[in-house]
Amino acid sequence: MNTLNPYLKEYKKTQVETATPEQILILLYDGAIQFLNRAKVDLQQANHAQFHSNLLGCEKIIMEFMNTLDMELGGKLAENLYMLYEYLYNTLIKTGINKKMEGIDEVLRHLTGLRETWQKAIEISNAEKKANLMEDYDDERSVPNETYDDKYIENGEDEYEDDEDESEDAED
Numbered sequence: 001m002n003t004l005n006p007y008l009k010e011y012k013k014t015q016v017e018t019a020t021p022e023q024i025l026i027l028l029y030d031g032a033i034q035f036l037n038r039a040k041v042d043l044q045q046a047n048h049a050q051f052h053s054n055l056l057g058c059e060k061i062i063m064e065f066m067n068t069l070d071m072e073l074g075g076k077l078a079e080n081l082y083m084l085y086e087y088l089y090n091t092l093i094k095t096g097i098n099k100k101m102e103g104i105d106e107v108l109r110h111l112t113g114l115r116e117t118w119q120k121a122i123e124i125s126n127a128e129k130k131a132n133l134m135e136d137y138d139d140e141r142s143v144p145n146e147t148y149d150d151k152y153i154e155n156g157e158d159e160y161e162d163d164e165d166e167s168e169d170a171e172d
Contacts, residue, residue, distance in 0.1 A: 022122045029115035032061040036108045043099060055096045058107070062089045084110065 019027060035058040042051035066085045069078045088107050095103030 022118075022125075025118055026115065026122070028061050028064065029111060029118065032058045032111050033108065033115065035061070036104050036111070040101065040104050043101060043104070048099075051099070052096055055092050059089055059092050062092070084114075 035054045039051050039054035039058070042048075042054060062085050066082055066089070069082050069085075071078045071082070074081070088110055091103050091107050095107075
């Protein structure tokens with residue numbers, strides 16, 4: 001039985017609760033990969049109950065990937081991902097029945113590759129966001145500050161004339 005230190009449990013809970021959607025995606029891939037690595041060990045040790053439990057954990061994560069795809073927004077990419085996830089899910093079902101290491105290894109290869117791809121995409125997206133923020137910041141800083149006097153001079157007005165006229169009227 002896997003018992004975690006209560007502080008570690010709380011840390012993990014906080015990590016998930018404060019994670020961005022991108023970080024949650026990576027955490028889910030990490031979880032699925034960990035379940036499969038444990039399932040491999042369980043299969044080698046003929047621990048069938050734990051083997052099935054770990055396969056089921058991975059299956060649930062893959063099912064979550066399938067259920068959260070936005071088919072309308074994602075278009076063909078979402079359809080292709082759905083079909084791949086469905087294939088991986090079915091491979092795990094068969095692996096649970098025939099208890100062959102090849103099925104686990106195949107799903108592991110796909111999940112590891114997908115995780116790496118998503119991680120790179122997230123890094124590229126974050127770098128682009130940062131570059132855009134810096135560009136926006138630089139654009140804001142390059143605009144000269146317009147003073148009150150500059151505004152009147154630019155419009156051909158002289159604010160001081162109005163002040164003088166008012167003071168002359170006050171004297172009369």
